[in-house]
Amino acid sequence: MKLAVLTPTLKISAIGRVASLVARSLVAQGHDVVTISSQSEELLEHETHDFPSPPIAWNDHAQVNDVLQGQADAVVYHVGDNYSYHKGCIEWLPRFRGVVCLHDFFLGNLFLGWREKNVPESSAILTGWYGSAAANAFSGFGNIDDFIEGTRETSPLTEWICSMASGVVTHSSWGVDRVLKSCPGPVKVVPLAYDAENFDAAGPDLDKEKFNLLTVGNVNFNKRVESVITSIGRSSILRDHTIYRLVGAVRSEIREKLSRLASEHGVSLRISGQIDDTELRKAMLEADVISCLRSPVLEAASASAIEAMLYGKPTVVTNSGFYQEIPDNCTMKIDPADEIASLQNALERLFQEDDLRVSVGSCAQKWASKTFSSDNYAARLVETSELANAADPLISMANTFSAIVRGWGGGEKIMSLEETLSPLKVFYPQQRS
Secondary structure (H helix, E strand, C coil): CEEEEEECCECCCHHHHHHHHHHHHHHHCCCEEEEEECCCHHHCCCCECCCCCCCEECCCHHHHHHHHHHHCCEEEEEECCCHHHHHHHHHHCCCCCCEEEECECCCHHHHHHHHCCCHHHHHHHHHHHHCHHHHHHCCCCCCHHHHHHHHCCCCCCHHHHHCCCCEEEECCCCCHHHHHHHCCCCEEECCCCCCCCCHHHCCCCCCCCCEEEEEECCCCHHHCHHHHHHHHHCCHHHHHHEEEEEECCCCHHHHHHHHHHHHHHCCEEEEEECCCHHHHHHHHHHCCEEEECCCCCCECCCHHHHHHHHCCCCEEEECCHHHHHCCHHHCEEECHHHHHHHHHHHHHHHHHCHHHHHHHHHHHHHHHHHHCCHHHHHHHHHHHHHHHHHHHHHHHHHHHHHHHHHHCCCCHHHHHCHHHHHHHHHCCCCCEC
């Protein structure tokens, strides 16, 4: 099979890393892959991950159109909640349906970026899926944290993307109901593909005097860094021994706020900012424990949590969303309703009990190395693409029928009646797993 894959290819993109791993597995399994970079124009010249062949830019319209219309047996879109990384996906998906690899169950930020030049259409989408009240409220938030909190349950825009897909591959079950509601084709839950370089060499250093705690990724409210600092500060055991390091992009105002909070609590905080892959691997290896807290949980899977487990590191996670699906003995799960006390207890145990650090890290590494396989992901992606291709004529037929009914004056109510839907079921079997 020849697959055209639209994805961010940026070196700094975790989704790009996933797409690169899967592309190489697809080629190893005998398939052809054409990679199309989906990041916005100003990012197209940035360093990329290693793909089987040089990526094509999404805005090379003639070449991309030739690939999608005439050369590819299937089209795949890696989609996450970042408009700058996925602009090309949004440009081509409405014109060429394909299988969406859905990396986030909240796509509000993606939608906001696209909405800037598509206001009338975006308003109709919001009203159609969530009602006029949700559409009117969508732009009324003062900051990004309030926006996420105010829309993640009522209008997450998952349906917007999935309704345009011919099939969906996603990476956990917790948010799949909205996908099933909106995607007309096959929906598969497949563990994310990920790796960690030389992870067998990792392991806890039990002789160190200091307790190294690490958080990786863009530093924002969602990663609960303030709660980690507060938990350390409330514990004399942790406060006297812990060095808490943050690795990832951080805005100056957040840096200043966290530094003040750490100083107030007597916590040793090291903010490293964005670092290269070599330094990141070193930071992972040096860490005794990795914090992958998230609240709210928005992603279908966490690359940083998976990488931490692959390195054999005991990892603290929020007991919600994707993290709930990890076996209990492979992470330390934190109660989101009692976050600070629960986190303090978990960190104190991990600091004091060497055997616990070893057992949690070892269990995590064994489970993660078997679960997050690029070969498995590639095989399931091909399977989903084949099912989507088989379903596509039926989807087109259903869309044509709907358009005819609307042309006769029928609306959504008629299309949702059992008398309308029941006869169509013989033509429109869905496949879910």
